[in-house]
Every structure is written in structure tokens, then in C-alpha cells.
Amino acid sequence: MTPLLEVKNLHAEIDGKKILNGLDLVVNKGEVHAIMGPNGAGKSTLSYVLAGRDGYEVTEGDVLLNGESMLEMEPSERACKGVFLAFQYPMEIPGVATMTFLRAALNAQRKTRGEPELSSPDAIRKVKDVAGQLGINMDMLKRPVNVGFSGGEKKRAETMQMALLEPKLCLLDETDSGLDIDALKVVSEGVNRLRSPERGFVVITHYQRLLDHIVPDIVHVMSAGKIVRTGGKELAHELEASGYAQYQQEAA
Amino acid sequence: MAAVQETVEQVRQIDVDQYKYGFVTNIESEKAPKGLSEDIIRFISAKKNEPEWMLDWRLEAYRRWKTMQEPSWARVDYPPIDFQDLYYYSEPKKKPALKSLDEVDPEILATYEKLGIPLKEQKMLAGVVSDEGEDAGGDEAASGQPRARVAVDAVFDSVSVATTFKEELAKAGVIFCPISEALREHPDLVRKYLGTVVPTTDNFYATLNSAVFSDGSFVYVPEGVRCPMELSTYFRINEAQTGQFERTLIIADKGSYVSYLEGCTAPMRDENQLHAAVVELVALDDAEIKYSTVQNWYPGDADGKGGIYNFVTKRGDCRGRNSKISWTQVETGSAITWKYPSCVLRGENSRGEFYSIAISNGRQQVDSGTKMIHLGKNTSSRIISKGISAGRSQNTYRGLVSAHRKASAARNFTCCDSLLIGNECGAHTVPYIEAKNASATFEHEATTSKISDDQLFYCLQRGLSEEEAVALIVNGFVRDVLQQLPMEFAVEAQKLISISLEGSVG
Ligand SMILES: Nc1ncnc2c1ncn2[C@@H]1O[C@H](COP(=O)(O)OP(=O)(O)O)[C@@H](O)[C@H]1O
Ligand SMILES: [Mg+2]
Numbered sequence: 019m020t021p022l023l024e025v026k027n028l029h030a031e032i033d034g035k036k037i038l039n040g041l042d043l044v045v046n047k048g049e050v051h052a053i054m055g056p057n058g059a060g061k062s063t064l065s066y067v068l069a070g071r072d073g074y075e076v077t078e079g080d081v082l083l084n085g086e087s088m089l090e091m092e093p094s095e096r097a098c099k100g101v102f103l104a105f106q107y108p109m110e111i112p113g114v115a116t117m118t119f120l121r122a123a124l125n126a127q128r129k130t131r132g133e134p135e136l137s138s139p140d141a142i143r144k145v146k147d148v149a150g151q152l153g154i155n156m157d158m159l160k161r162p163v164n165v166g167f168s169g170g171e172k173k174r175a176e177t178m179q180m181a182l183l184e185p186k187l188c189l190l191d192e193t194d195s196g197l198d199i200d201a202l203k204v205v206s207e208g209v210n211r212l213r214s215p216e217r218g219f220v221v222i223t224h225y226q227r228l229l230d231h232i233v234p235d236i237v238h239v240m241s242a243g244k245i246v247r248t249g250g251k252e253l254a255h256e257l258e259a260s261g262y263a264q265y266q267q268e269a270a
Numbered sequence: 271m272a273a274v275q276e277t278v279e280q281v282r283q284i285d286v287d288q289y290k291y292g293f294v295t296n297i298e299s300e301k302a303p304k305g306l307s308e309d310i311i312r313f314i315s316a317k318k319n320e321p322e323w324m325l326d327w328r329l330e331a332y333r334r335w336k337t338m339q340e341p342s343w344a345r346v347d348y349p350p351i352d353f354q355d356l357y358y359y360s361e362p363k364k365k366p367a368l369k370s371l372d373e374v375d376p377e378i379l380a381t382y383e384k385l386g387i388p389l390k391e392q393k394m395l396a397g398v399v400s401d402e403g404e405d406a407g408g409d410e411a412a413s414g415q416p417r418a419r420v421a422v423d424a425v426f427d428s429v430s431v432a433t434t435f436k437e438e439l440a441k442a443g444v445i446f447c448p449i450s451e452a453l454r455e456h457p458d459l460v461r462k463y464l465g466t467v468v469p470t471t472d473n474f475y476a477t478l479n480s481a482v483f484s485d486g487s488f489v490y491v492p493e494g495v496r497c498p499m500e501l502s503t504y505f506r507i508n509e510a511q512t513g514q515f516e517r518t519l520i521i522a523d524k525g526s527y528v529s530y531l532e533g534c535t536a537p538m539r540d541e542n543q544l545h546a547a548v549v550e551l552v553a554l555d556d557a558e559i560k561y562s563t564v565q566n567w568y569p570g571d572a573d574g575k576g577g578i579y580n581f582v583t584k585r586g587d588c589r590g591r592n593s594k595i596s597w598t599q600v601e602t603g604s605a606i607t608w609k610y611p612s613c614v615l616r617g618e619n620s621r622g623e624f625y626s627i628a629i630s631n632g633r634q635q636v637d638s639g640t641k642m643i644h645l646g647k648n649t650s651s652r653i654i655s656k657g658i659s660a661g662r663s664q665n666t667y668r669g670l671v672s673a674h675r676k677a678s679a680a681r682n683f684t685c686c687d688s689l690l691i692g693n694e695c696g697a698h699t700v701p702y703i704e705a706k707n708a709s710a711t712f713e714h715e716a717t718t719s720k721i722s723d724d725q726l727f728y729c730l731q732r733g734l735s736e737e738e739a740v741a742l743i744v745n746g747f748v749r750d751v752l753q754q755l756p757m758e759f760a761v762e763a764q765k766l767i768s769i770s771l772e773g774s775v776g
Binding site: 069071072073092093094097098102103105108109110111112113114118119122123126127130162179183 | 723727730734738742745746750
């Protein structure tokens with residue numbers, strides 16, 4: 019079976035600085051992978067490179083989505099093929115109502131995939147349905163994208179976008195940062211609802227606590243731009259106890 | 271940084287040549303010979319069957335103009351204009367006195383079709399009031415609203431070719447007609463108000479306009495009447511090297527209300543075309559005038575060749591107590607824009623508003639803003655200006671807020687925001703403030719921002735193309751102003767903003 023995501027010997031740099039150093043990762047449909055590691059390990063960089071952000075240069079290796087190399091694809095093309103990145107710091111877009119933004123994204127993706135665009139009423143209904151399922155206040159849909167949102171609201175909004183766009187590969191970057199325990203539960207619940215045999219997840223986190231709520235199938239430890247250890251969910255607990263010090267030394 | 275860099279690349283190759291509206295309608299025109307002289311002015315006046323006093327008024331302006339100098343203080347740069355090398359009058363050949371749009375030259379209608387202008391009067395002429403509101407993109411509250419009805423006085427080149435909804439307006443006592451017709455049918459009204467807001471001596475271009483204006487709209491809303499529909503005029507410049515000198519005069523008598531919409535596009539031409547319009551608004555006691563403009567004239571090609579010179583004088587006089595005038599403009603076109611729709615707040619308690627979106631791309635130069643002249647007691651004004659610069663364009667906001675000695679308790683709030691796309695454009699804010707009355711409160715806010723790489727990437731990651739992303743972010747930036755436009759125009763303006771930024775990114 020072709021893996022959903024296959025990262026092969028990935029080397030990448032930004033502004034001439036090498037950040038990823040031969041990273042390998044295979045995510046199959048239905049799996050949830052956690053990537054843990056100390057600050058500066060290159061976790062966010064990995065998510066940006068997978069999403070195709072401008073400015074990151076891949077110098078070696080390949081990234082395949084369902085067996086197809088994504089390296090030459092624009093970020094929006096990757097998004098339309100089902101790659102979704104839940105941002106650590108979601109951006110504010112002043113003056114653009116969240117509803118407007120979601121409808122634009124939904125229809126842009128449908129258009130690119132050659133599917134018929136949804137009419138305004140249909141799109142509005144769909145957004146409201148998804149928001150309702152996640153217990154999101156309709157008021158939030160009228161507010162400009164992420165503007166004045168609390169940390170918890172931002173992450174909830176990201177989860178809602180993910181649910182709406184129905185991606186194949188979900189990348190979550192430090193979704194737990196800035197969340198209190200209640201918000202963490204709500205967001206995790208939203209993510210868990212999206213788990214399906216057809217979908218894969220890469221959950222990036224510094225702390226183990228998120229993984230109590232989103233229980234991973236596989237845990238990787240990343241350090242200095244590559245995966246240095248892989249194990250089951252118990253690895254997260256082990257890390258919680260021992261910290262990252264040993265891996266930082268290993269990498270150095 | 272990299273995305274911005276790339277944007278800059280793409281802006282550099284901006285394809286303003288693809289100006290969508292660059293086509294020429296082939297209609298034989300009857301025009302006066304090139305150049306300007308007393309004879310030409312007599313020709314224009316005679317063509318229009320004007321009263322004698324009007325001819326004298328024009329000639330006086332012309333003599334005055336010959337002694338004047340072109341202004342040079344604006345931040346715009348263009349080669350000298352040879353005023354003797356222009357045509358000052360042209361009209362499409364037509365059957366006289368058209369009764370409905372059906373009688374309009376089909377080529378003109380086809381031209382409008384290409385423009386995509388929502389000439390909804392086709393429906394409206396048939397008496398259909400559509401209620402399938404398009405969403406302005408704000409939120410669902412915007413949709414489902416019945417569309418306002420619009421009366422259209424289409425100005426093609428210099429002559430109004432069609433006027434609709436006349437009857438219903440007449441029933442309400444509203445006069446809405448070409449100014450040339452008003453000069454014949456309502457000479458006393460015109461004479462009473464013409465030149466009282468923008469005097470013939472006002473400035474170089476206004477004086478030129480006074481001498482040679484060919485046509486434009488005249489509106490009179492009688493006392494206590496709320497005009498039953500939005501009034502709309504579409505101006506087009508079609509004849510090569512035709513100076514276009516529109517003159518519009520709108521009078522809102524005591525306690526009346528009128529909303530007037532003006533939209534403009536012009537076909538592509540190599541020669542620069544001069545446009546020097548004058549618009550005068552008069553609001554008497556308790557009256558309100560809302561004047562909206564959407565302007566997307568040809569901006570010139572990628573090298574800054576061609577394009578319209580738009581040197582306009584627009585001024586409103588809040589002559590009566592509690593009167594209100596608001597200007598809303600969406601300016602995306604023209605090679606050079608020199609335009610300062612202003613309010614003279616003469617009446618006690620009167621209010622002036624200016625809402626502006628000015629977009630410049632390619633090599634466009636915009637020097638625009640407003641003047642709020644507080645003369646009366648307890649007058650207030652509000653200025654919201656949103657400038658967007660892309661490509662190698664220069665975009666200047668120039669504004670004056672002044673309070674006269676007698677203008678006690680005058681209040682102004684000004685907010686000027688600039689958004690830059692790329693690194694080769696410029697945004698400038700030049701506010702002048704004069705308060706001769708100590709009780710005046712003037713507030714001024716200004717911001718300059720750039721579309722950030724982070725914002726752009728966020729949108730792309732959700733599946734939007736770069737172009738869609740920029741349009742969305744820009745539409746968010748101008749939202750406060752878009753909301754001031756009548757629904758009819760908000761949708762069109764939003765599309766126009768996207769079109770005018772096409773090519774500013776990949
Ligand atoms: N734009 C950049 N230019 C130079 N170095 C960068 C840039 N972005 C990130 N880095 C560096 O790359 C390394 C990895 O960063 P990041 O991917 O954010 O790590 P993590 O998410 O694991 O904390 C850090 O040392 C960081 O300083
Ligand atoms: Mg990080």
C-alpha cells in the first residue's frame with residue numbers, strides 16, 4: 019500500500035542555514051504520528067517545508083503524498099490535494115469575516131479540484147454545520163479571521179477550518195501551546211472526531227500532555243533536524259520523565 | 271521575505287496592458303475641430319442651444335483661464351499638455367431624443383456589456399425588481415436584501431444618450447437630466463446654483479471646465495422629498511484625444527435626500543486623455559446628499575504610456591443647517607489622479623464625510639484626498655482614507671481640515687491607512703490642519719502596513735491562489751469604506767479591486 023506521506027532523506031535550509039538534516043518519516047492512512055523534540059529541533063520548519071512555504075529550500079530528498087512528489091507544488095496546490103497545516107500562530111486578517119474566508123477557501127479548493135463551487139447559501143450552511151458540531155459560537159464566524167481571538171479561540175478556529183476542508187493529511191504544529199486544560203480538551207476532541215481510516219495526522223508538540231488527549235499510534239523524537247528515535251505512545255511518557263537532554267547531546 | 275520578493279518580481283512585469291476595457295466603440299462622432307478658442311466655445315454653446323448668459327459665462331471663464339497656470343504642487347509627474355492639440359467637443363451620431371435604452375445604439379450597449387457594468391436597468395426597464403441579492407462578501411446578512419433600484423443617465427462621450435425612470439422621478443418632483451437639457455428646461459435653477467460651489471475662478475482645471483464643459487448630470491430634489499431611487503451615471507471616454515469635461519450639479523432642497531452613483535470606465539488609447547470634471551453639490555437645511563464614485567479608467571500600460579489624466583474638482587456645500595454631504599470613492603484607474611472631493615460646512619450642525627479607496631498599480635500616480643472646511647458652528651466631519659499601492663505606483667493622500675474662527679465646537683476625525691504591496695511603490699500622507707477656533711477637536715490617525723508573508727502563506731495554505739489571497743486581504747483592508755457604498759456598487763467595487771490588482775502577484 020502506498021503511504022499517505024513519505025518523507026525521504028529530507029534536507030532543507032532557510033537563508034543558507036541548514037535546518038533539516040536527512041529526515042525520514044512514513045505516515046499511513048489512519049495513523050496518528052506525534053513528533054516531539056526540544057525547541058529549535060526543526061519541527062515547525064518540517065511543517066512549513068511539507069506545506070510548501072516560500073523561502074525554504076529543499077537541497078536533498080523528497081516528499082511524496084500518495085506516492086506523488088510534492089516538492090514542485092505551490093502551497094495552494096498542496097492544500098487542494100489535502101494537506102492542511104494547523105498553525106502554531108494563526109494569522110490575523112483584519113476586515114475579512116471568518117465566514118467569508120472559509121467560503122473562499124472552500125470554493126478555491128473545490129474549483130482547483132474540478133468540483134462545482136458551492137452557492138453562497140450552501141457554503142454558509144456547510145460552515146455553520148461544521149462550526150455547530152465543534153460547539154463554535156456563530157458570532158465567531160462574523161468576526162474577522164483570528165482578530166482579537168483568544169489563544170483557545172484561535173486553535174478552535176483552526177480545528178474548525180480543518181474539519182471544514184476535510185484534508186487527507188493534517189499537520190498540527192504545537193496546537194497545545196497557549197491553551198489551558200479546558201481549551202485543550204475541546205480542541206483535542208475536535209481533532210479526535212476527524213480521525214478516520216482515510217486520514218493521517220502529524221501532531222507536533224513539545225509537551226506530552228496533548229498526547230493524553232490525542233493519543234498517537236507512533237511517537238518520534240526529533241533533534242537537530244532529523245528523527246532520532248521512534249516508538250509507541252509510551253515513548254511520550256518516557257520523554258515526559260527524562261526530558262530531551264539526552265537527545266540534544268546525541269545530536270550535538 | 272521571499273514571498274514579498276517574488277511579489278515584487280511579478281509586479282515588475284505587471285500586465286496593465288491586459289486592461290480589460292480597452293476597446294473602442296466604432297460610432298461616427300461629430301466633433302469640433304482641435305484646439306480651444308472663443309469660436310470653439312461658441313460652437314459648443316450653439317450645439318447645446320444654450321441661453322445667452324451661459325455663453326457669456328463660458329467666455330468669461332475662458333478669458334480667465336488663459337491667464338492661469340497649471341497647478342504643480344501635487345506629487346504627480348507628467349509631460350506638458352498641449353491644450354491646443356485636443357478636441358473639446360464630440361458626440362456620438364444618434365437619432366435625436368431617445369425615449370428608452372432600446373433606442374440606444376446597440377454598439378454602445380455592447381460596450382457596456384463588455385464592461386460588465388451591471389446595467390440592471392434592462393431588467394428595471396421591464397419593471398423587474400430583482401431580489402436575488404449577491405453577497406458582498408461581508409457575511410450572509412448582506413445577501414437576501416432586495417436590490418435598490420437605480421435610475422441611469424448614461425453619458426457616452428459628451429452627450430447623454432439615455433435617461434430612464436424619468437417618469438417616476440418626475441412624479442416625485444425630482445429633476446434628473448443632462449445638464450444641457452436643464453439649461454434649456456430649468457434655466458433659472460441652473461443659473462441660481464451653477465458655479466456657486468466651484469466658482470469659475472476656482473482653479474486651472476475647474477476654470478477650463480467652466481469654459482468648455484460639454485455635458486453632465488443635473489439633479490434637483492425638491493423640499494421634503496426623499497428621492498425614490500439611487501441615481502446613477504456612467505461616464506465613458508471613447509473618442510481618441512477627446513477631452514472630457516463633465517459638469518454635474520446636484521441640489522438637495524430643504525429636508526430632502528438623494529444618493530447619486532457615478533461609475534466610469536474608458537477604452538484603451540495610446541494618447542493620454544484629459545478629463546477635467548467639475549461636480550458641485552448643494553445641500554440646504556436638513557438635506558442629505560450621498561455621492562459615490564467608482565472609477566476605473568485606463569491606467570496606462572506597463573511603461574506608463576497612455577492612460578487617463580483625471581483632474582477633477584468635486585465640492586459639496588453644506589449650505590443649510592443640519593445638512594450632510596458624504597463622498598465615497600473607489601478609485602482604481604487613471605494614469606494620474608488629482609482629486610479632492612471636499613465639503614464646505616457652512617450650515618450650523620452640518621456634517622461632511624469622505625470615504626475613499628484609492629488603488630494604484632503599475633506606474634499610476636494618485637494624489638487624492640479631501641478638504642473639510644468648517645465654517646459653521648458645531649460642524650463635524652469624518653475622513654476615512656484607504657490607499658493601496660502596488661507595482662511602481664505612487665499614492666498620496668492629501669487632506670485639509672480647517673476650522674474658521676466662527677466654527678466653534680468643530681470636530682473632525684481622520685483615519686488614513688496605507689497598504690503597500692511590494693517594495694517599489696510609495697505611499698505618502700500629507701495632512702494639513704488649521705484650527706482658528708480653540709474649541710475645535712481634530713483627531714488624526716495614520717497607519718502604513720504591508721501584506722505580510724505570514725498572512726499570504728496562511729491564505730495559500732487554505733487553498734487560495736496568491737491573487738485570491740491578495741484580493742481578500744485588500745478587501746478586508748478597505749472594508750470600512752466598502753460598507754459605505756450602496757449595495758449595488760459594493761459588489762462591483764469589490765470585483766474591480768480584484769481586477770485592478772491582477773498582475774500585482776503571480
Ligand atoms: N527564517 C529563519 N532563518 C534562519 N533560521 C531560522 C529561521 N527560521 C527558523 N530558524 C532556525 O531553525 C531552527 C529550527 O526552528 P524551528 O523549526 O522553529 O524549530 P522548532 O519548531 O522545533 O522549535 C532554529 O534554530 C531556528 O532558529
Ligand atoms: Mg515550532
